[in-house]
Amino acid sequence: MRQRSDEQGRAMLDALLEGRSEPGLAGHAARCLGLPERGRYAVAVLRPGGPAGVAMEAEGLRFLRRRRADREVVVVALGDQDPAVLAALLVRWCPGPGGIGPVADGLVGLGAALRLAETALLTCPPGTTEIVRLEERLPTALVASQPELSARLVAEVFGPLLALDPADRTLLVRTLEAWLECGGSAGRAAGRLYCHRNTVLNRLRRLERLTSRSLSRPRELVEMMLALDAFRLTAPQP
Incomplete structure (x- = not known):
């Protein structure tokens, strides 16, 4: 029983x-x-x-x-x-x-x-x-729950970035990740990446040119962050 x-x-x-x-x-x-x-x-x-x-x-x-x-x-x-x-x-x-x-x-x-x-x-x-x-993970969950839109977001925002050599692309992506995780501080991000603060700033400026988006404009920053989440969910791990 x-x-x-x-x-x-x-x-x-x-x-x-x-x-x-x-x-x-x-x-x-x-x-x-x-x-x-x-x-x-x-x-x-x-x-x-x-x-x-x-x-x-x-x-x-x-x-x-x-x-x-x-x-x-x-x-x-x-x-x-x-x-x-x-x-x-x-x-x-x-x-x-x-x-x-x-x-x-x-x-x-x-x-x-x-x-x-x-x-x-x-x-x-x-x-x-x-x-x-x-x-x-609510913002990332929004991205993950809409895979078709996420793919379009990555293509639209990171399209030129995807055409780079994988090592070069990884360097820029990791720099963006570190800068975001450090609250937008280039100095702290440099410490995490073991490079000079100016190196971080130069990489971020290059990223802005490639994506045609500014990290200082809130709406464009949000697009970059969501595109980064979508990219990380689909990119193969090194």
């Missing part, structure tokens, strides 16, 4: 993850799984690692793991914990890459949380092993 109840609970959890909304489904699933119907939940999507259907607890969180195709879905009852605690645990336990959706209010929100966790996963560039939260 316990095995049958567990199987029913897993089947209903799958139905909730699929976004089904039959009357009474969430309540029945809550009783079978021993979870609150109305509570704070998070959903993570990861590379498979370990047997499917395992339940475990740590740091005041309860985890339910389900295998779906080439992904592992982790449903987490957060209680009053911050989702950042979940992210830190998954980094230690699971092979990345992975994406974590926003907090769902109750079991009925698991389907939407799963879709957004999958979107968060799309923001991880090829070859990376990071586990990210959607809230930390």
